[in-house]
Amino acid sequence: MPGDNAKKALIDSLNGLLADYFTLYLKTKSYHWHVAGPNFHPLHLLFDEHATELFGLTDVIAERVRKNGGDTLTSIASIAAKASITDDDRTKIDAMDMVKALRDDNAALVKAIRAVKAAATEANDNATEGLADDWTDQAEQRVWFLTQTLA
Numbered sequence: 791m792p793g794d795n796a797k798k799a800l801i802d803s804l805n806g807l808l809a810d811y812f813t814l815y816l817k818t819k820s821y822h823w824h825v826a827g828p829n830f831h832p833l834h835l836l837f838d839e840h841a842t843e844l845f846g847l848t849d850v851i852a853e854r855v856r857k858n859g860g861d862t863l864t865s866i867a868s869i870a871a872k873a874s875i876t877d878d879d880r881t882k883i884d885a886m887d888m889v890k891a892l893r894d895d896n897a898a899l900v901k902a903i904r905a906v907k908a909a910a911t912e913a914n915d916n917a918t919e920g921l922a923d924d925w926t927d928q929a930e931q932r933v934w935f936l937t938q939t940l941a
């Protein structure tokens with residue numbers, strides 16, 4: 791049986807990941823809304839696809855917390871308290887700087903998912919372990935698309 795500490799660590803790790811997904815969702819949406827320049831149209835569409843993917847996993851992650859017996863995030867303030875991905879409140883940003891920031895943030899997300907998977911292994915949570923591989927593949931695809939956009 792996994793100890794309470796392993797379960798608590800997993801819950802904390804999942805809530806941190808959830809905060810990062812919400813933060814990166816809104817940052818990506820803001821870039822979708824504010825991007826400008828000759829690449830406006832493809833970037834506007836790419837950022838929206840990525841935002842939709844990010845938002846799509848928030849419910850899955852929150853419900854993994856609840857299925858593990860934990861409380862999850864309740865508000866914008868609770869997201870801000872837990873997130874490690876930084877906000878960007880600027881509205882005039884070079885389009886390629888947006889792409890670079892999102893590439894780096896999604897690469898950081900890959901690492902955070904790896905930490906969640908390790909915590910899930912410790913807590914014997916097979917379902918989260920399995921899901922984490924799909925989350926990784928999706929995040930790596932975003933990193934790939936963003937990296938190729940910069941080539």
Ligand SMILES: [Fe+2]
Pocket residue numbers: 822838
């Ligand atoms: Fe839109």
